[in-house]
Amino acid sequence: MLCSKCNQSADALTDNGLCDDCHAKAESRRIAIIALARERHQEEGEVEIDDEAKLSEGDDNGCYVAAWVWLDFGETKFDKAKGENHERTKETQA
Ligand SMILES: [Zn+2]
Numbered sequence: 001m002l003c004s005k006c007n008q009s010a011d012a013l014t015d016n017g018l019c020d021d022c023h024a025k026a027e028s029r030r031i032a033i034i035a036l037a038r039e040r041h042q043e044e045g046e047v048e049i050d051d052e053a054k055l056s057e058g059d060d061n062g063c064y065v066a067a068w069v070w071l072d073f074g075e076t077k078f079d080k081a082k083g084e085n086h087e088r089t090k091e092t093q094a
Pocket residue numbers: 003004005006007008018019020021022023
C-alpha cells in the first residue's frame with residue numbers, strides 16, 4: 001500500500017490513507033491548529049472548541065474550525081424559566 005501523501009509504501013495505512021509518519025505529522029499539526037484556534041477564539045461559556053473539532057481547510061491562508069457557540073434561551077420562546085419566579089425576570093421587571 002502507498003501513502004496518499006508521501007507515496008512511500010507502508011505495511012498499514014490509517015483511514016485517510018496515510019502512513020504512520022504522515023499521520024503523526026498531520027495529527028500534531030491538527031492539535032497545534034486547535035490550540036491556536038482556542039487561544040484566539042475560545043471564551044469559556046461562549047465559544048468552545050473540542051479536542052476533536054472538525055477542521056475545514058482549502059487553499060486560503062487559514063481554515064475553519066468547528067466550535068460550540070452558547071445560545072442563551074433567556075427571554076426567548078425557548079426560555080426554560082418562563083413563568084417561574086426567576087431572578088433574571090425579577091431584575092427585568094424592577
Ligand atoms: Zn506518508
